[in-house]
């Protein structure tokens with residue numbers, strides 16, 4: 001009897017559960033899943049034995065909040081706000097293009113991110129160790145310091161204490177990095193014989209071997225022909241997509257490069273005018289250019 005009562009009770013419970021299920025839309029019954037990119041980042045963090053850093057990995061590597069930067073002597077007539085109320089985030093694994101006319105404040109923004117200049121207002125957060133921030137300036141003459149291309153790339157490794165012992169792993173890493181920027185066979189080339197574009201690529205190879213986690217790359221492609229520019233951009237993307245999930249700010253004037261960038265921000269006169277996916281920002285700028293051409 002007790003058994004029959006329990007079975008009846010169980011049947012009622014089952015019926016109730018079925019009724020409840022039928023009124024809950026199917027989509028809410030599924031266990032929510034993290035977006036694909038976040039899942040990939042978690043896997044990468046776990047495989048790199050960085051599981052404790054998962055929440056840090058999910059925070060943007062770079063956050064600029066209401067950033068204002070003033071250049072020139074404070075209080076003097078030449079002091080001016082070069083950046084005004086700039087908000088920008090770059091996540092782990094993201095390559096973020098930064099565009100705008102000459103003098104609009106792109107290099108100044110990179111200077112603020114790498115801590116070279118202090119904001120007059122707002123905040124800058126860079127969530128990687130300082131020695132994991134790599135900067136390649138626009139002027140290639142400032143990039144290369146060692147006598148040969150290979151020594152310059154290896155310098156980035158020795159700066160973090162790596163030595164080439166018996167297995168020659170530094171040489172292998174240097175050759176591989178040079179290959180990725182289309183400079184295979186250049187390890188012994190004297191730096192004095194390199195063109196501006198080759199110097200830029202040597203500097204990028206240095207950031208690749210050093211496993212930088214934040215890459216700040218200032219208008220590199222102005223010195224590069226389209227094929228070399230594409231190779232460099234691909235190498236930077238690989239750093240972002242790889243196990244380190246680097247975050248990169250890629251300053252450029254070339255709209256086609258936006259197709260390879262996750263997000264993009266257009267600055268004019270120190271203010272953000274436009275931001276969104278690389279494709280969206282490219283389309284909008286092309287639209288502006290068309291309007292200007294029509295109005296002439």
Ligand SMILES: Nc1ncnc2c1ncn2[C@@H]1O[C@H](COP(=O)(O)OP(=O)(O)O)[C@@H](O)[C@H]1O
Pocket residue numbers: 071072082100101102103104105106107108109
């Ligand atoms: N060291 C400096 N002292 C004073 N003004 C500067 C300095 N560096 C840059 N500026 C000024 O800041 C503005 C933005 O410069 P910059 O960030 O180099 O622009 P962009 O990289 O977009 O061409 C320009 O008007 C420039 O003249």
Ligand SMILES: [Mg+2]
Pocket residue numbers: 106107108138218
């Ligand atoms: Mg600049």
